Amino acid sequence: MGNLFAIVGAVAMLSQQPAAAAESWKPVPRMSGQEFVQRFFNGKDIPLGQQTTKMMVERELALGYVAGVADAAQGTQWCDKGLVKSVEIDAELAHALRKLPQDTLQQNAGKLIIEQLKKRFPCD
Numbered sequence: 202m203g204n205l206f207a208i209v210g211a212v213a214m215l216s217q218q219p220a221a222a223a224e225s226w227k228p229v230p231r232m233s234g235q236e237f238v239q240r241f242f243n244g245k246d247i248p249l250g251q252q253t254t255k256m257m258v259e260r261e262l263a264l265g266y267v268a269g270v271a272d273a274a275q276g277t278q279w280c281d282k283g284l285v286k287s288v289e290i291d292a293e294l295a296h297a298l299r300k301l302p303q304d305t306l307q308q309n310a311g312k313l314i315i316e317q318l319k320k321r322f323p324c325d
Contacts, residue, residue: 230309234298237263237310241295267291270311271318279318
């Protein structure tokens with residue numbers, strides 16, 4: 202009986218097909234510049250009590266994204282010298298990105314944010 206289990210196990214192992222090669226996809230940004238701008242300004246001109254939950258979540262998602270990108274690049278690609286509040290930096294970045302051409306806004310939002318941070322807050 203033990204041999205039967207060993208044979209069945211061996212046949213099962215041999216009959217398994219090798220794992221299919223993972224498909225590859227073109228890298229897509231987690232958030233494009235256009236998505237960032239849309240999320241940042243979603244419901245911004247609507248009084249807080251009238252905003253939908255979706256509007257508030259979209260905006261917070263954009264704020265969290267810009268905070269992560271800024272924190273990751275702070276001190277190496279741009280320098281916060283403590284002269285501008287972070288909420289003001291966020292707004293300045295969003296307004297700068299909103300002015301970019303549509304084809305540029307299809308690029309990775311992180312890359313676009315860092316470019317703006319470097320331009321506005323260089324490390325001397």
